[in-house]
Amino acid sequence: MNVRHIAADFRIVARSYFRNPLALFFSLIFPIILIGLFGLIFSSASSGPIALQVLNEDHNSPLSVQFLAELNQTHVVQVDVVNDASVTPATFATWLGQNDHSVGLVIPAGFAANLSANRSVNLTVYSNPQDAASAGQVYFAVTGVANGYNLEAAHGTVLIQVPPPQNVGSQVLTYIDFLIPGLIGFSILTSPMFSMVDVTSSYRKEGIFRQLSLTPLTRSEWLVSRILWYVLLTFVSAGIMIAAGIYLFSAHVGVTLGMLPFLVAGPFLFVSLGMFAGSVTKTPESAALIGNIITFPMMFLSGTFFPVSSFPPGLQAFAHVLPLYYVIDGLNQVMLFSNTGLAYTDLAVVLLSGVVIFALAVRFFKWRDE
Amino acid sequence: MASAIEVRGLVKRYGPLAAVAGIDFSVPTGAVFAFLGPNGAGKTTTTEILEGLRRRTDGTVRVLGLDPWEEGRPLHRRIGVIPQDFRFFEKITPKEAIEYYRTLFHTRADPGALLAEVELLDKIDARFDTLSGGQKQKLGLALALTNDPEICFLDEPTTGLDPHARRAIWAVIRKLKREGRTVFLTTHYLEEAELLADQVAIIHRGRIIAAGTPGEIIRAHGYPARLSVEGSAELAAYLGRELHVPVYAEGSRVEVELSDRRDALRILSAIEASGLPWQSFETRQDSLENVFVRLVGQMDEGALKSEAPG
Numbered sequence: 072m073n074v075r076h077i078a079a080d081f082r083i084v085a086r087s088y089f090r091n092p093l094a095l096f097f098s099l100i101f102p103i104i105l106i107g108l109f110g111l112i113f114s115s116a117s118s119g120p121i122a123l124q125v126l127n128e129d130h131n132s133p134l135s136v137q138f139l140a141e142l143n144q145t146h147v148v149q150v151d152v153v154n155d156a157s158v159t160p161a162t163f164a165t166w167l168g169q170n171d172h173s174v175g176l177v178i179p180a181g182f183a184a185n186l187s188a189n190r191s192v193n194l195t196v197y198s199n200p201q202d203a204a205s206a207g208q209v210y211f212a213v214t215g216v217a218n219g220y221n222l223e224a225a226h227g228t229v230l231i232q233v234p235p236p237q238n239v240g241s242q243v244l245t246y247i248d249f250l251i252p253g254l255i256g257f258s259i260l261t262s263p264m265f266s267m268v269d270v271t272s273s274y275r276k277e278g279i280f281r282q283l284s285l286t287p288l289t290r291s292e293w294l295v296s297r298i299l300w301y302v303l304l305t306f307v308s309a310g311i312m313i314a315a316g317i318y319l320f321s322a323h324v325g326v327t328l329g330m331l332p333f334l335v336a337g338p339f340l341f342v343s344l345g346m347f348a349g350s351v352t353k354t355p356e357s358a359a360l361i362g363n364i365i366t367f368p369m370m371f372l373s374g375t376f377f378p379v380s381s382f383p384p385g386l387q388a389f390a391h392v393l394p395l396y397y398v399i400d401g402l403n404q405v406m407l408f409s410n411t412g413l414a415y416t417d418l419a420v421v422l423l424s425g426v427v428i429f430a431l432a433v434r435f436f437k438w439r440d441e
Numbered sequence: 442m443a444s445a446i447e448v449r450g451l452v453k454r455y456g457p458l459a460a461v462a463g464i465d466f467s468v469p470t471g472a473v474f475a476f477l478g479p480n481g482a483g484k485t486t487t488t489e490i491l492e493g494l495r496r497r498t499d500g501t502v503r504v505l506g507l508d509p510w511e512e513g514r515p516l517h518r519r520i521g522v523i524p525q526d527f528r529f530f531e532k533i534t535p536k537e538a539i540e541y542y543r544t545l546f547h548t549r550a551d552p553g554a555l556l557a558e559v560e561l562l563d564k565i566d567a568r569f570d571t572l573s574g575g576q577k578q579k580l581g582l583a584l585a586l587t588n589d590p591e592i593c594f595l596d597e598p599t600t601g602l603d604p605h606a607r608r609a610i611w612a613v614i615r616k617l618k619r620e621g622r623t624v625f626l627t628t629h630y631l632e633e634a635e636l637l638a639d640q641v642a643i644i645h646r647g648r649i650i651a652a653g654t655p656g657e658i659i660r661a662h663g664y665p666a667r668l669s670v671e672g673s674a675e676l677a678a679y680l681g682r683e684l685h686v687p688v689y690a691e692g693s694r695v696e697v698e699l700s701d702r703r704d705a706l707r708i709l710s711a712i713e714a715s716g717l718p719w720q721s722f723e724t725r726q727d728s729l730e731n732v733f734v735r736l737v738g739q740m741d742e743g744a745l746k747s748e749a750p751g
């Protein structure tokens with residue numbers, strides 16, 4: 072690998088990009104528009120706390136009451152404990168519907184006992200799919216508070232003692248906080264995927280790759296220069312999105328060095344994937360189709376706009392095979408929960424799949440045909 | 442003299458189609474070699490095999506002593522290639538393109554000088570997608586020269602260009618020859634081959650049907666020269682009786698086959714001796730174009746006959 076070759080090719084990529092207003096728009100302006108749009112929708116929707124119906128099957132144990140109090144303190148939800156003895160977990164969903172409530176939460180029996188014994192408990196959240204905005208926010212508030220407990224458990228502290236508010240783990244997170252890592256992941260995915268698939272197939276069709284094959288530039292050098300370009304683009308667009316989130320919507324995300332590996336490994340993975348998709352297809356049209364088939368599910372199901380934990384179990388399992396899930400989960404861990412331990416696992420998954428796909432892309436990508 | 446290109450028994454099949462059906466030729470170092478043939482003859486296929494862009498089905502190929510497919514990397518440092526339909530990064534200018542190639546090839550080529558050489562200096566800062574077809578082709582030529590190549594491959598470099606752009610490309614090809622480079626050129630323009638090439642091979646349906654210098658090809662495959670005068674059918678009949686060589690009456694002209702130039706005087710004396718009126722004599726030589734058209738036509742007729750159901 073020759074650094075001067077990579078630098079020369081990088082200049083070509085950068086120039087082509089700056090001279091193509093549409094490409095710049097999609098990489099830099101589009102994310103801001105998304106942040107603005109989602110930010111506005113959800114900040115207006117959350118003008119007041121959302122009424123959350125809670126069925127407390129743990130008979131108002133002190134720990135469950137404490138949990139609900141913390142939930143109230145998020146100001147995202149207003150907890151209404153259901154006092155109607157005829158309502159059971161089995162009839163709760165129907166009851167919610169009949170009474171026109173859009174969100175509900177069940178605290179299971181044995182909640183306090185299990186938590187104290189460090190055994191896991193399931194909190195069931197009900198929501199009305201037609202009210203996705205409240206659903207997302209409620210899930211987020213509940214998982215945010217629950218995460219505070221889980222973190223404490225991981226540190227071996229007694230669960231009943233709820234951490235003080237300044238603890239990052241129990242910090243009150245809003246939807247916009249969650250949205251920022253999600254949208255950074257969104258642009259890490261979309262900006263290289265859409266253009267690499269297109270570039271790879273159309274360069275082959277136009278004979279530009281054959282032209283390049285007649286020079287000392289190697290395929291890996293070509294790929295590395297694109298990866299570097301998209302890493303740079305990701306840094307800039309992530310910076311813009313974080314700034315927009317913080318200044319326009321008072322988001323509180325942690326801007327830490329822990330983000331950097333994801334902002335490098337993410338583009339590495341998706342530039343390679345885009346090139347792979349563009350190389351294994353014969354025409355630009357089929358390449359675009361394959362590109363979309365790969366990109367669209369990932370775009371929505373990896374926790375970009377809504378937390379994966381709010382998905383039904385089947386969809387959650389599916390999300391876990393999408394590489395973007397690990398990019399976004401990792402960014403969530405470092406930016407929202409300061410949980411570097413979990414982020415390492417995510418990073419390992421992203422890097423490993425990146426290396427595999429890079430190798431496949433270089434293997435299947437032909438400068439010249441037989 | 443050593444050969445720059447050596448081809449023996451080259452075959453390239455695309456499925457059932459033999460696009461190149463066993464050809465042999467060699468190009469001496471420093472020569473301009475024109476590969477002449479109609480569309481679909483197999484010119485691009487052969488050229489790209491020589492450049493290491495396509496894999497051959499059979500035969501041996503040596504370019505500068507290297508196997509183009511197996512030893513592409515070292516070969517590509519020493520050759521320059523302008524493909525049939527040259528395309529490049531749309532938003533990049535000729536100056537940037539040459540700087541890019543210069544870095545990749547580690548040479549000191551000067552964009553200004555190279556672009557002046559191909560008469561593209563006025564477009565040095567224009568983006569590729571704003572260039573005309575001829576200007577794109579010229580940039581291709583300039584890029585092919587960035588690495589100071591020993592052999593230049595030009596696949597139909599002037600097809601579709603206006604006469605002026607065509608002449609500019611011809612001038613560059615002549616200059617390449619003066620600089621001692623070998624030029625491998627494909628074309629379907631006869632005059633181009635006749636004008637530029639030291640050696641010509643005519644390819645049709647994947648086979649070489651004639652090869653040599655333009656003169657050699659005409660001598661081998663062309664009709665003998667004719668002496669032609671304006672005169673009557675009566676004159677034709679008289680000459681036929683007197684001369685014992687083929688005589689043709691074509692419209693108001695009489696043509697006598699001239700297998701040897703020294704016969705001209707004898708023929709003219711016979712014409713004068715006839716006492717019949719005649720005027721404006723000239724000699725007519727078969728052109729490469731006639732030969733080409735006839736050879737290709739004969740082959741197609743033959744192919745039609747052999748393909749006809751029977």
Ligand SMILES: Nc1ncnc2c1ncn2[C@@H]1O[C@H](COP(=O)(O)OP(=O)(O)O)[C@@H](O)[C@H]1O
Nearest residue numbers: 455458460478479480481482483484485486487
């Ligand atoms: N990649 C290919 N696959 C299948 N057939 C091809 C391919 N390239 C060329 N051919 C066929 O091979 C023959 C020779 O093509 P080509 O070498 O491009 O001719 P020329 O350059 O003389 O016009 C044509 O019949 C063409 O259709």
Ligand SMILES: [Mg+2]
Nearest residue numbers: 484485525597
């Ligand atoms: Mg051709």
